[in-house]
Amino acid sequence: MEEEIEKLFQKMLDPEESEAYYFADKLGQKADEKVKDRLIELVADEDWEKAYLACRALSKTPWNEESLDAIFKVIYDRKNKLKQGAFVQILEEFDLSQRFVDIFRVYLFGNFKASTLAKDYLDQVEFEISPRTIRKAEKHWNHYLNNPEDADSLAIKRMEVEPMLLEMKELFS
Template sequence: MQEEIQKLIDRMLDPKEEDAYYFADKLGAMADEATKDHLIALVKGDHWESAFLACRALSKSTFAAEALEAIFEIIFDRKNKSHQGEFVQILEEFDLSNSFVDLFRVFLFGNFKASTLAKVYLDEVEFEITPRTIRKAEKHWNHYLHNPEDEGSLALKKVEVEPMLQEMRELFED
């Protein structure tokens, strides 16, 4: 079994392989605890294309929820700023219903592609919202208000974020 898993990893990571997604999906379906650990190490590694494929494999595994923490960690890592969008894009393969605050942070602080994709997820995914979720989102929003990247983006974000937060607060006003 381990030999077969290693062959899948090698095929997935081969830069000449045209069917890398196929091997990532197959690897994810077969992943055990050791494979999960290896894939998460790839996610946190220095080669973004290997990390992306490892994310894909993890999305097809029984460890997908556990892998989200590592993926958000690399999204927020400054060294990945130029590839944030790719990592946010792979999130479409995961259940994001418990990831509102992380996606909200990406929306606020991510590069253009990452922020745009995060906004799509915020609009389309049905999240588990609690008063604690709202408080955390408001904390990040206040941080953004006091540290905007530029005044133009601040005005645009206000138009989108303030009604969103107000709508969520109203859910718990009874």
């Protein structure tokens, strides 16, 4: 079994392999704790293509929360600002229902592609919302208001975010 896993890793990480996605999926389906840990290490790899394939493999494992923790860590890392979109795109393979605040942060502070994809998730995913979730989102919103990276998008985000936060608050009134 270990030999088979190693072959899957080699095939998935081979830059000449045209079926790398297939091998990533297969690896994720066969993953045990040891494989999961190795994949999570790969998520932070300097080669974003290897990291992306590791994310894809992780999406096929039962370790949703641990995998998402590693992926969001990479998304939030400033050195990955230009590659955020690819990592946000792979999130569609995961259960995001517990990750409203993380997606909201990407929407506020991500690059254009990441922010656009995050907005789609905010519109489409059914999130678990609590008063604590709302407070955390408001904290990030206030931080964004005080430190907007792009003054032009501030008005647009204000039109989208303020009604969203108000609607969520009304759920608990």
